[in-house]
Amino acid sequence: MASIFFTGSADGLGQLAAKALIEQGYQVVLHARNAERARHAMLNAPGAAHVIVGDLSDIDETKRVAEAANAWGRFDAVIHNAGVYQAPARTVFMVNTLAPYILTCLIRRPRRLMYLSSGMHLQGWASLESFTAAGGRISYSDTKLHVLMLCKAVARKWPDVYANAVDPGWAPAKMGGRGAPDDLQEGYATQTWLAVSDDPRAKVSGRYFRHRAESPYNPQADDLMLQERLLSRCGALTGVAFPA
Template identity: 30%
Template sequence: MQHGDRTALVTGGARGIGLEIGRQLADQGLRVLIGARKPAAAEEACRTIGPAALPLALDVTSATSVSTAVREALELTGRIDVLVNNAGVSLDGELRPPYVDEGILRATLDTNLTGAWLMAEAVVPGMVETGYGRVVNVTSSYGSLALMDSGRHPAYRISKTALNALTRMLAAELAGTGVLVNAADPGWTRSGMGGPSAPRGPEDGADTPVWLATLPEGDATTGGLFADRVPLPW
């Protein structure tokens, strides 16, 4: 099956890295579902990308919203071949361990970990049924245990470490099914989260997630963490 017969769903796809991921996937011939909490933002993103993009109201922190959105997506396109879990938040201020803000921790985990998990639960069984799927979790080197060298942004770091663990577990569970699961670190990128002083543009941040989302049939790359298409230590 060619890319033009594939459908990708990008969460948090209305701006920044998510928008650029959607644009690059559309440029490669995929139909792209742009998920965003605000329908108007998703619609505007789709106008920017072009006719291959379809808007999808989606709040990954709500199990009801996830199930409704995936049902609507399947009604629109008939299949979801690629899932890019891009939706994410960074809410930490100057607080560092051992101190904790429970509200910030829960809100961060709800989006960065539980949201990705809910999306996988809703989408992956259909991929297994067709024998093909690509799941990309947009993460950060801040979540790498091997590279962790400070307590800055603790809730964000913990959430990405947990997302990395989810990536490994999903990859192990889905071995041999045709569904590949990988994590991508886009680097410090100019976006709503990364800010205007970041050294990388969205097109650079989107490159590795798009590469992993379009790994060809027969490729066995799964359970990996990559930055600039190069493996990083967990």
């Protein structure tokens, strides 16, 4: 039975995707940023195997999340779902860019990796010169480009892993709001499909998906020099080097 770890699965699309996989019989480990949200997550996702607690806006806590994930065991899939939108620049940068970098580096390598990007990444800029612990002038759109760049770098460096990025669309979940126009189920269906499917279309790497189909993306993500600079800057800020 495949085991799957979801960051940011206390509510929203992360929890909906986790619940869908639990209902299919998979072993799912949740994540929440504090103990209260962890209790809420377990109550609302009956059948979840465990919940790991840690605030991804803090570098040390993010490292402890990786330690707890490794203590649980090796996962077949890790879904970097956690993200924030309306928050201070430092929090957006930490959660959306640095946390998935740290967890990718420190969690034992799974067979499949998914990174939640956004259609807003199309307006993003790599902004690597702005990398500071305070977030600088980095926007939400920039961070969602960063995570796609990270995904592309992982796919290139780890050929034994299926690493892909997902645009969930503007779904009527917590972040998108009730008035969002996209289909709620389509907002999480791609994550569950990429996590476990044997469909040849899902067993690929370095791709950008929206609603289970490959989608156009910001061409900056394919710039190998920018990818390497991203890894280097993230490593310098976090003290975590990308594994060979």
